[in-house]
Each structure stands twice: as structure tokens, then as C-alpha cells.
Amino acid sequence: xxxxxxxxxxxxxxxxxxxxxxxxxxxxxxxxxxxxxxxxxxxxxxxxxxxxxxxxxxxxxxxxxxxxxxxxxxxxxxxxxxxxxxxxxxxxxxxxxxxxxxxxxxxxxxxxxxxxxxxxxxxxxxxxxxxxxxxxxxxxxxxxxxxxxxxxxxxxxxxxxxxxxxxxxxxxxxxxxxxxxxxxxxxxxxxxxxxxxxxxxxxxxxxxxxxxxxxxxxxxxxxxxxxxxxxxxxxxxxxxxxxxxxxxxxxxxxxxxxxxxxxxxxxxxxxxxxxxxxxxxxxxxxxxxxxxxxxxxxxxxxxxxxxxxxxxxxxxxxxxxxxxxxxxxxxxxxxxxxxxxxxxxxxxxxxxxxxxxxxxxxxxxxxxxxxxxxxxxxxxxxxxxxxxxxxxxxxxxxxxxxxxxxxxxxxxxxxxxxxxxxxxxxxxxxxxxxxxxxxxxxxxxxxxxxxxxxxxxxxxxxxxxxxxxxxxxxxxxxxxxxxxxxxxxxxxxxxxxxxxxxxxxxxxxxxxxxxxxxxxxxxxxxxxxxxxxxxxxxxxxxxxxxxxxxxxxxxxxxxxxxxxxxxx
Numbered sequence: 266x267x268x269x270x271x272x273x274x275x276x277x278x279x280x281x282x283x284x285x286x287x288x289x290x291x292x293x294x295x296x297x298x299x300x301x302x303x304x305x306x307x308x309x310x311x312x313x314x315x316x317x318x319x320x321x322x323x324x325x326x327x328x329x330x331x332x333x334x335x336x337x338x339x340x341x342x343x344x345x346x347x348x349x350x351x352x353x354x355x356x357x358x359x360x361x362x363x364x365x366x367x368x369x370x371x372x373x374x375x376x377x378x379x380x381x382x383x384x385x386x387x388x389x390x391x392x393x394x395x396x397x398x399x400x401x402x403x404x405x406x407x408x409x410x411x412x413x414x415x416x417x418x419x420x421x422x423x424x425x426x427x428x429x430x431x432x433x434x435x436x437x438x439x440x441x442x443x444x445x446x447x448x449x450x451x452x453x454x455x456x457x458x459x460x461x462x463x464x465x466x467x468x469x470x471x472x473x474x475x476x477x478x479x480x481x482x483x484x485x486x487x488x489x490x491x492x493x494x495x496x497x498x499x500x501x502x503x504x505x506x507x508x509x510x511x512x513x514x515x516x517x518x519x520x521x522x523x524x525x526x527x528x529x530x531x532x533x534x535x536x537x538x539x540x541x542x543x544x545x546x547x548x549x550x551x552x553x554x555x556x557x558x559x560x561x562x563x564x565x566x567x568x569x570x571x572x573x574x575x576x577x578x579x580x581x582x583x584x585x586x587x588x589x590x591x592x593x594x595x596x597x598x599x600x601x602x603x604x605x606x607x608x609x610x611x612x613x614x615x616x617x618x619x620x621x622x623x624x625x626x627x628x629x630x631x632x633x634x635x636x637x638x639x640x641x642x643x644x645x646x647x648x649x650x651x652x653x654x655x656x657x658x659x660x661x662x663x664x665x666x667x668x669x670x671x672x673x674x675x676x677x678x679x680x681x682x683x684x685x686x687x688x689x690x691x692x693x694x695x696x697x698x699x700x701x702x703x704x705x706x707x708x709x710x711x712x713x714x715x716x717x718x719x720x721x722x723x724x725x726x727x728x729x730x731x732x733x734x735x736x737x738x739x740x741x742x743x744x745x746x747x748x749x750x751x752x753x754x755x756x757x758x759x760x761x762x763x764x765x766x767x768x769x770x771x772x773x774x775x776x777x778x779x780x781x782x783x784x785x786x787x788x789x790x791x792x793x794x795x796x797x798x799x800x801x802x803x804x805x806x807x808x809x810x811x812x813x814x815x816x817x818x819x820x821x822x823x824x825x826x827x828x829x830x831x832x833x
Contacts, residue, residue, distance in 0.1 A: 305443065310527065311435055315443040318502060319450035320494040321386060321427035324393060324487060325420050326454025329603050331483045332359055333625060334462025337607045340475040345406060354406075359604045360738035361410055362417035365396075367731040369421020374724060376422070382430040382505045383498045389426060390495035393419030394488055401484035421731065425724075433505040434525055436538070445639075448707075452636045452699070455603060456629025458483065463626050506539070510546045518542065540805055547801045555797070570721050579787035580718065586771065587710035587726040593763045594706040595733035597659055598756030599698050601741040602628060602691060609745065610688060624688050631692050635699035647775035648705050649767055655701020656764035662694035663757035670750030702763065706730075712774045713782050 305312040335341050336348075336355055348354045369389065377385040396416020403409040428447050435443040461483050469476030503525065509518035519539050523530045526538070553560070557569040574580050602609060606625040666687045673683045714722045744752040772785045 305446075308436070308527075310525065311443060312446075314434060314502060314525075315431045315446045317494075317497055318386070318427050318431055319446045320490045320497075321389070321423040322447040322450035323454040323457075323490055324494070325423055326451035326456075327458045327487050327490075328362065328416065328420060328454075329451075329600070330455035330458035330629065331462060331487070332362075333604050333606050334459065334466070335480045335483060336605075337611070338462075338466055338475065338480045339472060340469070340477050341480045343473075344477065345409065347406060348409075355742040356739040358409065358413065359742075360735045362413045362420065363731050363735035363738055365414040365417025365419075366421030366424065367728055367735065369418040369423075370425050370724070370727055370731055371421075372418075373422040373425040377426055377429060377508075378511070381508050382426060382433065383502045385422060386426045386430065386502075387495055387498035389419045389422035390491050390498065391419070392416070392422065393491050394495070395419075397484065397488050397491065401481050401488075425727065430502070430505055433507045434503065436526065448639075448704070449633070449636055452629075452633040456626070456633050459606075459626040459629040461486070507542050507545070510539075510542050515539075515543070544798065544801050544805055547804070548798055551797055551801065567721075570718055571725075574718055574722055574725070579783070580714070580722075583713045583786050584722055584725065587713065587722060588729040589766070590702075590706045590709055591726050591730040592733050593759060593766070594702050595730060595737050596756070596759040597698060597702060597763065598663065598737070598753075598759070599695070599703065600734055600737050601752075601756070602695065604738055605741050605745065606691075609691065624691075627692055628695050631695050632699050635696045636703070639700040639704040647773050648709055649771055649773045651701050652705055652767045652771070653764055655697045656760050656767065658697040659694050659701075660757055660760040660764060662690040662697070663753045663760060665690045666694075667750045667753035667757060670753060674750060709774065713786065715782075 305315075336358070342348075348358055369392070373385055373389070376388060380388065393416050396412045396414070396419060399408055399412025400416065403412060431443050431447060465479045465482050466475070468479045468482070503521050504517070506518040506522045506525070509515070509521060519530050519535070522539055522542075523532075523535050526532075526535055528535050530536075553566055556573075557566055560566040560569050574584050606628050610624045669683050669687045669690075673680045677684050710723055710726045741752070744755065748755070774782070774785070
């Protein structure tokens with residue numbers, strides 16, 4: 266048989282195999298069952314695993330929320346007088362955690378690859394526990410600062426590790442819903458910390474006799490979910506099947522996947538999914554080999570991948586969009602409210618020791634409620650529309666709050682209704698943030714990058730989020746003291762920038778496959794990805810049918826010729 270004849274037959278076979286794989290993929294998605302929350306309850310093991318891992322998100326939200334109430338407690342101000350009366354130091358108490366989280370987010374990727382996804386979460390829990398103990402037992406400023414910095418490192422790792430692990434164990438039809446549990450847990454942690462602060466402030470009274478337990482107890486209680494998650498990493502959570510394939514433990518990956526899907530190892534759905542996982546692992550290896558042939562060490566490969574993001578115009582444009590969206594998410598002022606809500610409510614005239622904390626608790630409830638329908642809204646109405654609607658109402662909220670503050674700044678006591686009106690618009694702002702930029706700022710960057718540089722790009726974008734978060738935490742108490750109502754005009758300006766930028770510059774990505782994003786952004790990464798994946802699929806098909814992998818540049822031995830003739 267001639268080489269040309271063999272070439273034609275194998276090309277025909279590859280086309281048939283590719284079509285077959287697409288069919289198998291569609292059948293597999295259907296076999297997994299419904300999507301959304303209905304699918305989560307049907308696949309109870311995925312729901313429970315994801316819910317348990319989302320304790321990491323709960324820790325994230327709890328730590329963000331608990332500090333706001335602690336800063337205004339009487340006993341805390343008495344024991345830390347330099348912090349209680351100093352906006353600059355209050356900013357550093359809040360922001361030092363974000364600085365640690367920035368470092369934690371950067372170091373988590375190599376840890377997750379080296380130790381496994383679940384053990385990297387365990388390391389994060391240890392750091393968070395150490396930080397929590399130091400904060401709960403703080404006797405001076407330095408002990409408090411060190412505790413928040415170390416705890417922040419753990420939170421940064423958690424913010425990367427938990428969504429990564431959930432995304433890798435969930436089936437395709439539940440991946441979005443399962444990761445949503447992480448976001449819901451963050452909002453729940455914020456809400457519970459707000460109300461816990463409100464309750465514990467009464468320990469010993471809200472005046473001079475307030476007990477130190479009023480603020481030490483909220484700091485201490487977070488060790489319970491952290492310790493629970495740490496233990497669960499060793500005795501409950503499974504390894505990620507994708508990580509197991511990545512490190513060459515394919516038989517173990519098959520067993521774990523079978524247990525996750527509640528199907529036998531030889532079931533067509535399990536076999537199809539493990540084949541996809543193997544294809545993904547080979548794709549990553551082949552991409553690195555073909556794009557960076559001179560890169561021999563992991564450090565050299567990483568350098569080339571990051572360099573590509575800045576030197577290729579279509580990639581640098583996407584990177585700017587992802588980073589700017591993360592920046593604007595923070596500069597809408599949401600975390601200024603989360604961190605300093607009691608201080609803000611005091612500044613707009615809500616007097617008394619408990620009323621600002623009570624109003625802050627409402628912020629937490631609204632944040633949770635508005636998060637529930639977020640994914641459905643985004644999928645139905647698209648990214649741009651939801652962002653613009655959210656930006657309009659957030660802008661309106663900041664403008665009204667700032668104006669009320671400017672008018673009644675010196676007469677809140679005689680105009681209590683104006684203070685409550687301002688508080689209502691703070692709640693209104695939180696509602697519109699939660700379903701819009703609070704959700705889409707995390708979805709959009711995952712969609713627009715080619716697979717080969719997606720992880721690196723996301724790492725940069727998330728680091729921008731943490732640095733922006735750090736800046737907001739640092740400057741907000743200073744602005745509330747120095748420019749007062751101007752603080753809300755400041756955030757109003759950025760919400761308007763968000764609206765205008767989305768309207769004139771941000772493309773709509775709803776319904777566009779990831780491989781076709783080049784039509785929006787330029788470049789040919791999608792075409793190269795498709796061709797590379799087709800070759801890998803051909804390899805896997807040949808392996809499953811015991812056919813030697815064909816190459817036009819290879820020599821045709823008699824044995825290969827005979828085997829191909831027998832096959833065809």
C-alpha cells in the first residue's frame with residue numbers, strides 16, 4: 266500500500282474520530298443530568314464536596330466583614346488607642362491583610378501544582394489559623410498586624426485554590442453552579458460576621474465596661490471553620506482527577522473520577538471524561554513544546570508565557586481589559602463599605618453604639634440575597650447589559666449619598682430621615698453591585714484568553730484585584746476623615762467610568778465559544794488550539810484502537826503497512 270493511500274485513509278479516519286468525539290462529549294453532558302441548582306441537588310456528592318470546600322470562601326468573606334465591626338467596638342479602641350483614633354492606622358489594619366493575600370495568591374499556583382490542589386488548601390488553612398490565633402490574642406499593635414498579614418497569606422491562597430479545586434472535580438454541566446457556591450459562601454461569611462459583631466458588642470455592655478470578649482470572640486470563632494476545612498483536606502476531600510493525570514497517576518485519577526460520578530470505571534461517561542482529561546494534559550505539554558522549543562526549565566517556560574501576554578497585541582489588549590475590570594470592581598467602593606460600613610453609617614448621621622452595626626448587618630443580608638440569582642441574570646441578558654445597569658444604579662446611589670452628606674453634614678441630628686435615606690442607598694448600592702460587577706468581574710477574564718495562557722492571565726488579573734483592594738482599604742478611612750462626603754463623589758466617578766467604558770469599549774462575550782474569541786480580539790490562537798487538539802484526539806483514538814500514531818515525515822515500515830491494511 267502506498268504512503269499516499271495511507272495518508273488519505275488516516276485523514277478520513279481522523280475526521281470521523283473528531284466527529285465521534287464531539288458526539289460523545291454532547292452525550293456525556295446529557296448523561297450527567299441537569300445543570301444549575303437542580304443538578305447540584307441531584308449530584309449530591311458534588312454538591313457536598315463543593316459546599317464543604319466553600320468553607321474557604323466563608324473564611325474569605327468572614328475575615329473581610331469581621332474587621333469593620335471590631336474597629337468601632339469600645340474595648341478595642343481602649344486597648345489599641347493609636348488605632349482607634351487614627352484613620353491612617355485603621356487603614357493599615359484592614360489593608361495589611363490584602364497585602365498578605367496578594368502574596369498568597371502569587372505563591373499558590375506552584376504549591377497547587379507541586380503538592381496537589383487539596384493540600385495547597387490545607388497549607389492555606391494552617392496560615393489562616395496562625396493569623397487568627399495571633400489576632401484573637403493580640404496584646405499590642407505589632408501582634409495584631411503580624412496576625413492579619415499571615416492570615417492574609419492564607420486567604421490569598423484560598424481565593425485561588427478553592428475555585429480551582431471545585432472547577433476540576435465538577436462535571437461540565439455543574440461547573441458554574443458549583444463554583445457559585447464559593448461566591449455564595451463569601452457573601453454568607455460577610456453577613457454572619459456583621460451580625461456576630463452586632464451581637465458580641467453587648468458582652469459586658471456597649472460602654473466603658475465592655476468586655477474584651479466583644480472583639481476577641483469574633484476573631485476566635487473563625488478557627489472553627491478553618492480547622493474543619495484543614496481536617497477535611499486530609500480525610501474527606503478527594504484529589505483532583507486532573508491533577509492526578511498531570512502528575513502521571515492516571516489509574517488513581519480514573520478511580521477518583523468513578524467515585525465522583527457514582528459510576529463504574531468502565532462506564533462510557535467516565536471513560537469519555539477521563540479521555541478528555543488526558544487530552545487536556547497532553548495539550549498543555551504539546552503547547553509548551555511547540556510554542557517555546559528553547560525553554561527547558563519550568564522557570565524559562567513561565568517567563569515565556571508571561572512575556573507573551575505583554576508582547577502580543579491581541580493578548581495584551583485582553584490582559585488590560587481583565588485587569589481594568591478587576592480594578593474598577595474595587596474602585597466602585599464595595600469593599601470600602603464592607604470594611605468600614607459602621608464608620609460610614611456613623612458618618613451619615615446614624616447615632617448610637619449599636620445602630621451602625623445593625624445597619625451594617627443589613628448590608629450582609631442584601632449581599633447574600635442579591636448573589637443568588639446572579640448567574641442566571643448574566644446568562645440571560647449578557648455581560649455588557651448587566652454591567653451597565655448595575656453601574657447606573659451604583660452611580661445613582663453614590664451621588665445621592667454624597668449629596669445628602671453635603672447638605673446635612675452638620676445637622677444629621679435634626680434630620681434623622683436624611684440619615685436613614687442615605688443608609689438605604691448604601692443598601693441599594695450593595696444590591697446592584699452583587700449581581701453585576703461583583704459577579705461578571707470574575708466570569709469575564711476566564712472567557713477571553715486562549716487556553717495556553719489563561720492561568721497566567723488570571724493570576725495577573727487577580728493580583729490586580731488584591732492590590733486594588735489593598736489601596737481601597739488603606740485610603741478609605743483617610744478619605745472619610747479628610748474629604749468626608751467627597752468620598753462618595755470619588756466612588757461615583759469610578760462607577761460612571763465603569764458605565765462609559767463598558768458602553769463604548771467592552772465587547773459582549775455571551776454565547777461565544779472560547780475558541781472563537783479571536784474574532785473579537787484578533788490573533789489566531791483559537792485556530793492553532795483547534796489544530797493542536799485535533800492531533801491529540803487522533804493520538805488518543807489511535808492508542809485506544811492500538812494503531813501506531815501516523816506522521817507524514819515518518820518512514821513506513823512493512824509492519825505498519827500491514828497493520829493499516831488489516832485495519833482498513
